[in-house]
Amino acid sequence: MISWQMPAGLAIALFLMGLLGLLARRSLVFVLMSIEIMLNAAGLLFIAAGMRWHTADGQIMFIFVLNLAGAELALGLIFLLRLRARLTTLDGDAANLLRDA
């Protein structure tokens, strides 16, 4: 017997872990991975809501979250490669050339 609170609590925990990684890590590979973890947690929350109200809409929203994650990841990884080619580092803090010197 799984009540809807359990997957919702798991989604909160996973989202917060992704947020923690996003805030604490400097390597852009791990930043992108943390964003994927957060999107995945959002998808889990949609599935839990679909279970709670017995409707297929939760899974439909999950498909759209998947779409968004794919499009975001492709662009994010391309930007990562460009940054690496330009600055020869994966440090997100190194990309500060746009600031007012």
Place this chain on the structure above:
Amino acid sequence: MTAVFFVAAVITLITTALAITRANPVHGLLNFVLSLLSMAVIFFTLGAPFAAALEVMVYAGAVVVLFLFVVMMLSLDTRAARREREWMVKTVWVLPIVLVAVLGGVLARVMFFSPGDDSAPTVITPQEVGAHLFSGGIGAVELASMLLLAGLIGAFHMGRK
């Protein structure tokens, strides 16, 4: 089903925690794959077999392979892993943990102190998902295709020399 859910949930939490704390990106990615696979098991126990299949194919398949290709192209060595470890000092984690704990407390309060019902999960088949998706949400499908096209063109443009 409940026991399976709890085992998968614990595995997901542990592997996600390992994934965001590794110094070597490949180790982090392998833990991430495990967390995604156990997440697929969770979707199955929640009565969403179609979402479970998509999780395995798209996330554990396509997304992680894309990550691995990029990590291979970056040609990281032991020097990079050592520098990564230098960035990950303990003090870096203090402020984010405090902020995340505050946010988590608020979310948990909203989520668990509101009334809900405890009815059994009903299995929603792929047929139902497809019928709903292509009858009611056809505009959203078109928007998703535009988003993917924009992502494709953007990646192609940025990837050119």
